[in-house]
Amino acid sequence: MSALQTLSRWVSRVQRPSVDPFSALEVQLALGRVERVIADLQRDDRRFARAHHLYSALAAYDRLLDEACRLAGVPDLDAVGDTRRLLAEVELRARGWTW
Numbered sequence: 001m002s003a004l005q006t007l008s009r010w011v012s013r014v015q016r017p018s019v020d021p022f023s024a025l026e027v028q029l030a031l032g033r034v035e036r037v038i039a040d041l042q043r044d045d046r047r048f049a050r051a052h053h054l055y056s057a058l059a060a061y062d063r064l065l066d067e068a069c070r071l072a073g074v075p076d077l078d079a080v081g082d083t084r085r086l087l088a089e090v091e092l093r094a095r096g097w098t099w
Helices: 003-014 021-043 050-072 081-094
Strands: none
Touching: 021 050, 050 081
């Protein structure tokens, strides 16, 4: 095997699969929308079933973060709850994601 063949095999294993930029944009926009809903829920003390709505919004946000991490190539995070959320946000922002 030539050096060029070896190099091309190594590069093909190292390269991440291409991600549809519109899928990434869609997830980024959804993260922004859900983040605003969470902020609104945290400010509104009079909302009926506020805790239930907040829990549901946080669950949706966590699922969107998982999808964003998958699209960005972030390795699996060994944490749960708020810690996992924070680590995912840091990893995504380090890779240039904004929402």
